[in-house]
Amino acid sequence: MENFQSFDRLSLNQATTQRWNLREAVDGCARAEIPWIGLWRDKIAEIGLKESSKLVRDVGLKVSGIIKGGMFPSASVGEWQRIIDENRRAIEETAELGANALVMVGGGLPNKDLDYARKQFKEGIAELVPFAQTHGVKLGIEPLHPMFAADRSVVVTLAQANEIAKSYHPNDVGVVIDVYHVWWDPDLYNQISYTGEHIIGFHVSDWLIPTPDMLKGRGMMGDGIIEIRRIRKAVDAAGYTGPIEVEIFNQQLWDQPGDEVLEVVKKRFLEHV
Amino acid sequence: MENFQSFDRLSLNQATTQRWNLREAVDGCARAEIPWIGLWRDKIAEIGLKESSKLVRDVGLKVSGIIKGGMFPSASVGEWQRIIDENRRAIEETAELGANALVMVGGGLPNKDLDYARKQFKEGIAELVPFAQTHGVKLGIEPLHPMFAADRSVVVTLAQANEIAKSYHPNDVGVVIDVYHVWWDPDLYNQISYTGEHIIGFHVSDWLIPTPDMLKGRGMMGDGIIEIRRIRKAVDAAGYTGPIEVEIFNQQLWDQPGDEVLEVVKKRFLEHV
Numbered sequence: 001m002e003n004f005q006s007f008d009r010l011s012l013n014q015a016t017t018q019r020w021n022l023r024e025a026v027d028g029c030a031r032a033e034i035p036w037i038g039l040w041r042d043k044i045a046e047i048g049l050k051e052s053s054k055l056v057r058d059v060g061l062k063v064s065g066i067i068k069g070g071m072f073p074s075a076s077v078g079e080w081q082r083i084i085d086e087n088r089r090a091i092e093e094t095a096e097l098g099a100n101a102l103v104m105v106g107g108g109l110p111n112k113d114l115d116y117a118r119k120q121f122k123e124g125i126a127e128l129v130p131f132a133q134t135h136g137v138k139l140g141i142e143p144l145h146p147m148f149a150a151d152r153s154v155v156v157t158l159a160q161a162n163e164i165a166k167s168y169h170p171n172d173v174g175v176v177i178d179v180y181h182v183w184w185d186p187d188l189y190n191q192i193s194y195t196g197e198h199i200i201g202f203h204v205s206d207w208l209i210p211t212p213d214m215l216k217g218r219g220m221m222g223d224g225i226i227e228i229r230r231i232r233k234a235v236d237a238a239g240y241t242g243p244i245e246v247e248i249f250n251q252q253l254w255d256q257p258g259d260e261v262l263e264v265v266k267k268r269f270l271e272h273v
Numbered sequence: 274m275e276n277f278q279s280f281d282r283l284s285l286n287q288a289t290t291q292r293w294n295l296r297e298a299v300d301g302c303a304r305a306e307i308p309w310i311g312l313w314r315d316k317i318a319e320i321g322l323k324e325s326s327k328l329v330r331d332v333g334l335k336v337s338g339i340i341k342g343g344m345f346p347s348a349s350v351g352e353w354q355r356i357i358d359e360n361r362r363a364i365e366e367t368a369e370l371g372a373n374a375l376v377m378v379g380g381g382l383p384n385k386d387l388d389y390a391r392k393q394f395k396e397g398i399a400e401l402v403p404f405a406q407t408h409g410v411k412l413g414i415e416p417l418h419p420m421f422a423a424d425r426s427v428v429v430t431l432a433q434a435n436e437i438a439k440s441y442h443p444n445d446v447g448v449v450i451d452v453y454h455v456w457w458d459p460d461l462y463n464q465i466s467y468t469g470e471h472i473i474g475f476h477v478s479d480w481l482i483p484t485p486d487m488l489k490g491r492g493m494m495g496d497g498i499i500e501i502r503r504i505r506k507a508v509d510a511a512g513y514t515g516p517i518e519v520e521i522f523n524q525q526l527w528d529q530p531g532d533e534v535l536e537v538v539k540k541r542f543l544e545h546v
Contacts, residue, residue, distance in 0.1 A: 108482075109482075109498050111498075112498050112499075112500055113500075114456075114457075114498075114500065118459070145419065145420065146418065146419045146420070146457040146458075147418065147419070147420035147484070147487075149456075149457035150457075150480055150482050150484075150497075150498050151482050151483060156457055156459070157459060159459065159460075160459045183387075183422075184387075184419040184422035184423075184429055185419075186391070186429070186430060186432065186433045187432075207423050209381075209382075209423050209424050210424060211420070211423075211487060214420075214484060214487060224423075225382050225384075225385050225387075225423050226385075227385050227386075227387065
């Protein structure tokens with residue numbers, strides 16, 4: 001049933017080729033015959049939305065996800081409103097680019113009140129769902145590793161993401177599973193199975209020993225200790241058939257020529273994902 | 274009921290004054306009138322077990338914990354046996370020093386098999402309990418932060434520690450709660466309450482933004498974002514009345530004179546713990 005020898009589901013998350021602008025990344029995917037791409041909003045802004053959309057469509061690339069929305073926790077009403085407005089623009093971009101999902105990240109703590117920040121995340125999703133619906137956009141909640149709980153995402157486990165996503169239809173709100181963020185979770189396989197049709201994205205990379213850097217220290221698949229294929233099989237078994245994004249924040253990788261990185265990505269994708 | 278203006282429960286974990294040997298740490302606690310100390314096995318070995326025990330008793334210090342036992346995951350039978358033997362020695366030292374508990378840490382991954390490593394941890398505890406009982410020593414399972422799951426501890430949540438500890442009497446196996454390792458957990462307060470009389474140790478420090486270093490980047494209480502007093506109140510409410518260890522791995526702190534560090538520890542303990 002499962003096909004581990006095909007690139008049909010392979011997606012390049014732009015974070016993997018950080019030095020490439022959107023045009024270069026699109027061209028790189030076309031040359032490497034990678035059918036999907038995950039786009040970052042800062043890269044879209046550099047080129048412009050219309051031009052980005054045209055570039056992607058011209059080469060027939062499909063967009064797996066737009067990174068990122070969310071980041072709701074805020075210390076003032078003004079800040080909250082600014083964040084909601086920014087998320088509306090992100091939803092419009094996701095619609096324009098025909099992406100599978102807008103990836104929603106928790107956001108860090110504006111103060112010591114963790115419970116309140118988590119409540120704000122939940123409320124942010126609720127606030128945006130009607131707007132996303134009218135644009136035909138799915139919101140994909142991606143829990144980040146607990147080491148980012150303070151400064152990047154108060155949403156840190158699949159159970160937490162599920163608690164929110166499961167109160168919506170999977171056409172509206174789902175969950176994005178990134179092996180780097182969830183591999184350590186004692187409840188992982190149980191939660192993947194429970195997520196089921198709410199899985200709307202799947203990201204891969206590896207956990208290196210030692211971790212060279214908290215933010216830019218992810219590894220190429222196969223270089224670390226994550227049981228990537230086991231997790232992929234569990235995600236597939238839960239019913240997910242969509243793109244698999246390779247998202248690797250790693251300074252050493254960024255220092256290599258993009259085309260060479262894509263060749264390694266393809267090789268390791270077949271071997272380890 | 275609760276007394277936040279007393280040093281009766283304050284314990285200095287030796288990791289906070291890394292440059293001091295055991296003799297210097299004991300003298301420092303005596304000068305600062307800190308009644309408890311948490312001892313590291315490498316520091317005990319430096320001075321010798323008998324002499325360490327004598328030093329501690331002579332000034333009337335109480336020993337909150339010995340760090341550390343555990344570290345069971347291993348790739349061969351020989352390695353496993355070596356680790357079990359090492360843990361037996363740690364239990365003997367804990368008995369000799371009259372410490373409240375031997376702190377058991379998970380250990381890292383010898384290979385990619387996370388489930389098997391976790392099974393080994395559970396088996397290691399089971400193997401040692403009878404030996405610990407005959408020495409009157411409690412084993413305290415301390416889950417570490419998930420960012421240490423690969424290289425230091427496959428036990429990363431309170432739920433996981435509880436699953437093991439709860440199959441033993443709290444006189445034999447308990448749980449050590451360190452705010453730095455568990456503060457991010459969405460299930461934290463529920464798990465603390467569930468741990469109940471199995472809580473046999475409580476450690477404090479703070480989570481800094483940004484984290485200057487994964488290993489040596491903990492903060493002094495009050496310098497970070499952890500709701501320390503809220504967690505302490507929950508731990509007290511669960512029935513814990515024992516020592517509260519200040520355990521801060523921080524290079525900047527280590528570069529300061531020990532006596533000055535203890536003064537700050539005492540001040541922040543009253544303000545934030």
